[in-house]
Amino acid sequence: MAVSKELLDILVCPQCKTPVRITADEKGLKCATCHRVYPIRDDIPVMLLDEARVESE
Amino acid sequence: MAQENSHQQRDRVRERFTRTAEVFSSFVLTTRTADAELLVEMAAPRGGECVLDVACGPGTFALQFAPRVQTAVGLDVTPAILAQARAAAVAAGASNLFFVNGDSAALPFAAGTFDIVCCGYSLHHMSDAAAALREFARVVRRGGRVAVADMVVAPPGSFAVNNAIEQARDSSHVRTLLPDEFPSMVEAAGLRVSECRTTVSPRSFKSWMSVGGWKLGEETYEATRRLMAQSIEGDTSGFHPLLAEDDSGDIHFQQTTLFIVAEKP
Numbered sequence: 666m667a668v669s670k671e672l673l674d675i676l677v678c679p680q681c682k683t684p685v686r687i688t689a690d691e692k693g694l695k696c697a698t699c700h701r702v703y704p705i706r707d708d709i710p711v712m713l714l715d716e717a718r719v720e721s722e
Numbered sequence: 723m724a725q726e727n728s729h730q731q732r733d734r735v736r737e738r739f740t741r742t743a744e745v746f747s748s749f750v751l752t753t754r755t756a757d758a759e760l761l762v763e764m765a766a767p768r769g770g771e772c773v774l775d776v777a778c779g780p781g782t783f784a785l786q787f788a789p790r791v792q793t794a795v796g797l798d799v800t801p802a803i804l805a806q807a808r809a810a811a812v813a814a815g816a817s818n819l820f821f822v823n824g825d826s827a828a829l830p831f832a833a834g835t836f837d838i839v840c841c842g843y844s845l846h847h848m849s850d851a852a853a854a855l856r857e858f859a860r861v862v863r864r865g866g867r868v869a870v871a872d873m874v875v876a877p878p879g880s881f882a883v884n885n886a887i888e889q890a891r892d893s894s895h896v897r898t899l900l901p902d903e904f905p906s907m908v909e910a911a912g913l914r915v916s917e918c919r920t921t922v923s924p925r926s927f928k929s930w931m932s933v934g935g936w937k938l939g940e941e942t943y944e945a946t947r948r949l950m951a952q953s954i955e956g957d958t959s960g961f962h963p964l965l966a967e968d969d970s971g972d973i974h975f976q977q978t979t980l981f982i983v984a985e986k987p
C-alpha cells in the first residue's frame with residue numbers, strides 16, 4: 666500500500682479535522698466534509714491546503 | 723482554526739532546505755545525535771507510545787524516538803528533506819517511522835492523537851512559534867509530553883544582533899528566542915514545563931555557513947561574517963565568537979540550545 670495503515674488511521678484534514686479516506690485510485694486522501702483531496706506523492710501524503718483540489722462531491 | 727505558516731515563509735523554508743538538502747542532512751544526522759538522545763531521554767518514551775516529530779527535517783529526532791516507541795511520524799513542509807529522511811529511516815531499519823508533508827501550524831491530526839510531540843531546532847523557522855506550540859499542545863493527549871529544543875540567545879547577547887546574524891545567513895530564519903521567553907511561550911500554550919536543560923555546542927563559522935549553503939567569498943558569506951566579527955567585542959550576539967588563532971579567517975563560536983519537556987495537564 667502506498668500509505669501505511671498506521672498513518673491512514675490518524676490523518677485528518679488540516680482544515681476541518683475530519684478523518685480522510687484513501688480515494689478509489691489510491692492517489693489521494695479525501696475529506697468527506699470539505700471535499701478536499703490531498704495528493705500522495707512518492708508515497709508521502711501531502712496534507713497542505715493549497716496543494717489539495719476540491720472535488721464536487 | 724489554526725492558520726498555516728505564511729506562504730512567503732513556507733517558500734523561504736522550502737528554498738533553503740531544498741538547496742541545502744544533502745549538506746544539511748548529512749550535517750545534522752552526524753552532529754545532532756547527542757541532542758536527539760538528550761531530548762528522547764527527557765521525554766522518556768514508553769514502548770506502546772506514538773510520537774510526532776514536527777518539522778522533522780532529515781529525521782534527526784524521529785530516528786532516535788522510533789526504536790523506543792510503537793509508532794513515530796515525521797512531518798515536514800519540504801519534500802526534498804523528507805526524501806532524505808526516508809532514506810535515513812530505510813538505512814536505520816526504522817519500519818515504524820512514517821512521513822507526512824505538512825504544515826506545522828495546521829497539523830493534519832485530531833486533538834489528543836499523540837503521546838509525545840517533539841520539535842528540534844525548528845521553531846525559529848516558523849512564522850508564529852507561539853501558535854505552533856498551541857498546535858503541538860492540541861494534538862498531544864492529556865498527560866502526554868511536548869518536547870522541544872531550539873537555539874536561544876545566550877547572555878550577554880542582544881536579541882537584535884543575534885537574529886540579524888542568523889537572518890543574514892538564512893532568509894528562512896524568523897527568530898531565535900530569549901532563554902526566558904521560550905519556557906514562557908510553552909506554558910502559554912497550556913503546557914506545564916517539567917524540565918529544562920541547556921547545552922552549548924562549539925561551532926566553526928566556515929562549517930556553519932557551509933551547512934547554510936554558502937561558500938567563502940560569496941556575498942552572503944561575507945556579509946554574515948562581517949556581522950559576526952562585529953559582535954566579538956562585548957559578545958553582543960551571545961555567540962561568544964573568537965577569531966581563529968591560525969590564519970584561516972575562521973571564527974569559533976558557540977550555539978546555546980534550550981531543551982524543554984512539558985506535560986499537557
